[in-house]
Amino acid sequence: MSYIQFSNVDLEYPIRENHAITFKEFVLRGLLRKKKTAVQSVRALADLSFDIHDGERVGIIGLNGAGKSTLLRTIAGVYPISGGQRDVNGAVCSLFDITLGFDFNATGWRNVHIRSYLHGETPATIKSKLQDIADFTELGEFLNLPLRCYSTGMVMRLAFALSTSRRPEILLIDEVFSTGDMLFQKKAEARMRNLLQTAKIVVMVGHDLAFLKEFCTTIIWLHHGRIQAVGPAREIIQAYQSNAAQLLHAA
Amino acid sequence: MATSLVGRFSYLQQIWDLRYFWSALVRLDLDNRYRNSFFGIGWSLLRPMAMTAVFCVVFGKLFNLSLAEYAPHLIVGMTVWQFFTESLVVGCNTFTAGAAYIRQQQIPLAIFPLRTALGTGFHSLIALGMAISVTGFFKGIDPVAMLSLIPAIMILFLLSWCLAIVSGFAFTHFPDTSHLLEIGLQVLFYATPILYSATSFAGSRGHVTFVLEWNPLTSIIALVRVPIVDGTLPSMQQYGMSLAFLGVVATIALVLLRKLERNLVFWV
CATH class of the missing domain: 3.40.50.300 (P-loop containing nucleotide triphosphate hydrolases)
Incomplete structure (x- = not known):
């Protein structure tokens, strides 16, 4: 049986202030007792919990930067999680x-x-x-x-x-x-x-809402790395569309 | 303890399971390096051979040694040195060259330094074959002593794999690593008995003998040079020193893999 189980999963994405620090700078910072690391981290995913089982077709939606691709790569095991529990059973194809x-x-x-x-x-x-x-x-x-x-x-x-x-x-x-x-x-x-x-299980990121509505059984709506809503495809896509319309109107 | 042992075996198992993948990458690297078949190999060996020839003429005269005596000594030393430096320098790009694969699926990252070690190892074996031929031409070869090359090559291969891991991680975190390596290797070249012999300074006391005694590359080179050039077996001290150096580099490589492997995807 295949499944994907996420329980309170967090993912911190480290980002350097500059593209990279040199070894010389690293040593100098150490000698001068300055703060050694110029690395900041961005919380790309926060407190994500969901279960996906055999037969489910799941779509991930959200605005740009919501964490959709990051979530997919975290399911695939490419990105290491920084908190919570990730359990994936089954041969994965990304x-x-x-x-x-x-x-x-x-x-x-x-x-x-x-x-x-x-x-x-x-x-x-x-x-x-x-x-x-x-x-x-x-x-x-x-x-x-x-x-x-x-x-x-x-x-x-x-x-x-x-x-x-x-x-x-x-x-x-x-x-x-x-x-x-x-x-x-x-x-x-x-x-x-x-x-x-x-x-057995399909998880897809997409902006083609008509396709997702037709194909998916469940939709996960992400916003700033958190789950905004999760549930039946038609219901969540409708909520997402009205939210987008409101944002457009406000703009 | 038991879990970590199982973890290590399962890590090696994962590397083995992907053997067709990394061996295909090695073949691709070699094809790219030796494109246009035989001439490719010839050109890639030309630079070290030309350097060896120049050194032979200049330093042979300086040390007052005959060509038959000096050429085998130099060419074997240069071959091992070339393997050592290539493992470090090519190793710098080992993970960045595999970035496209690292970003697609979770794979044991040690396969990329392994790719480097096998690629440079293959090239060095060809160079070693040439070195043996040159020695055979000038001095003849002792077949029994040559058997000791088998453990020596294994030690060198493992060392190359570990060095590529270390320089690969260093480069992904500090991009000036390759630049610093160039400088360090230039200094190390003259502090290693490649051009001269470790016994050249025997009897004299001072910094030079101290450096030569404690430079692990002196023993590493001796593991290959002694059986080919002198036709004898390397000493236990030379084996001990080489294995100790391999142990230190392997420990650093394992610690780096354990601490940094999982997060490397963010840096490549």
Whole structure:
């Protein structure tokens, strides 16, 4: 059984005053007994508690800077929590920035292998997926060329095919992404819907409220890193929209 | 205690589970380094070889040593030194080079310094092969003594992995690390018996002998140089000193991993 349990979770995000301090400055501050650290922290998530179980489709909404992507990365275990308890059970697949980590000097195939190995595949398990990826991307011989020879759309196709070739228990998606031309967009949408249906738990961040209303069972509304409201999708989205309308009116 | 032991084994297990990932990264690094096949390897070895040739001519004359005597001594010393410095200097960027992966999913970060150690290790093995060939040409090789290279290479590999961890963490927190390293390594180069022999100052007392005696690199280099150049086994003191140095660097690396690994994602 897959589940995500957050109990009073806090996340402090350390930020340096300047981009970084030098070793020289660090030593000098120590010698002069000045305050050693120029690091401040921002409370990105505060006191978050929720349970997500098998079959749930959860959308995360909120204004920019509300902590939506941070929450997704905290569920994935990328960010360490500074308080509370985080318990995640199930194989997690994160679709954050799907083109991140591609080596543009390496061929398409090579990138497919490296990315798949990162996700825990082995040379034996990857074999059965290669044809599917090749067919879906329709990149043909281009897969033997370095990525620097690809157009942006072609890179997106490859990234999308790779990211959606997995069958995870918990699927985390940051924004619904666009993937090239119109024809491919249709194909991508069908594949995405299939992936969303096969995962046991889906948590997605998005600004497309119509899609979230149609697809999600539950919505978590974040505001300044705290839960403003959580509940059935239609109800919470309606409340969020009227709040946004009020803010617009006030502005 | 038991929990921490289990934790360590599970950490090693995670590294092993990702073996296809980090070995693919190492292969990619080597391909990028040796792009255009054989010439790539040739060019990357050209700089240390050219330096060795220049040093051979200048210092061989200065120390009044024949080419057959001095060239093997120098080339083996330079190979080990190059491996040591590359582990530290390339290690500075080890985590920033893996930032794209670190921001996507939780993975054991020690795989990135491992990537550095394996990449530089492979290159150094080729250089070592050349050093052995040069020595064989001038002096001949003792095959029995050469067996002691196996533990020596293992010690060097572990040292390289730990050094890359330390310099990687240092660089993510202090970006002037690579600059400071350059200066420090320049000083260390002359305080290490690479150009000269550790026995050159035997009999004389003073700061130089003290530095050479306590410089751990003297022993580390001897582990490789003694069996190749002298055809004998390194002394127990040289093994002891090398293992002690490895122990210190490994302890620092483990402490850094334990304290800073989880929060590194905020700094890369």
